[in-house]
Amino acid sequence: MPEPKSADRFVTLPGGTRVCFRTDGHAGGTPVLLIAGLGEDLTTWSPRFVSALTATGFLVIRMDNRDSGRSTFATTPPPNTLRQLLSRPRRDAYTLADMATDAAQLIEHLAVGPTHVVGRSMGGMIAQTVAARHPALTATLTSLYSTTGDPTVGQPAASTKALLVSPPPRxxxxxVRAHLRMTAHLAGTGYPIDEAEEAAHAVETWNRTAGDGASGMARQIQAIQASGDRTAELATITAPTLVINGNRDLIVAPSGGAATAAAIRHARHIVIPGMGHHLPDSLAPRIADHVIDHLERALI
Incomplete structure (x- = not known):
């Protein structure tokens, strides 16, 4: 399914980060902010997922996180492999809170009012932090295949760790080959990837990336590590919360979703059989139905 036809837009936030974003749907629609995961850009969201939201009347806002897509790439050196393996971030590391501030300031820039915040993987961690630290801007929270930062839950499988230390593409x-290899590994058993679709997405991501993608991903991993265990902070979230994950996730173990739901009062938790750590077009309508139901419950 083709990418929704919306143009890249840019804003330089008060902290100096230049963020690239797109909006889809009616300008007066209820806003939904989609926050992508580690090393992903705003085109990672399934077109069917975006279209399902806009068809229901929502204004969909997608953003490139710092160090991805066409947003600002940091000038600080990335952590080396040893630091990443030992979870010892550099002193100049930014954090998930900094990335959440980017998202909150984008909401404020757009002047759309309280916004439904949806994040996947690392984006789920950012979305959680937006909900915790910027409650007035958060209408609801949806956390997709994410975790709490507690090192005893949500850890990647050994097979995934081996893939993560592969040399970055040059x-x-x-x-494209690296994306297909990783996506096939993570997709789960119930929703296999469409290789042509995934290859086209990998090409688009490569073409849109405005900096060194490998260094950017290393700094994003460092941001997660620098943020530590956020379980106590999650307990302060008051926004209606939906947690979704699959039972076949090889990079954020399903225990991460369970821990997230347990940490946030009154959170609803849905586990999708056969789902891994990916949201292909084939799965998008099912996830969209759950998310739309969650958002509409909050509007009643």
């Missing part, structure tokens, strides 16, 4: 062809 050209577009290598990027």
């Amino acid at each position: 050209n577009r062809l290598q990027a």
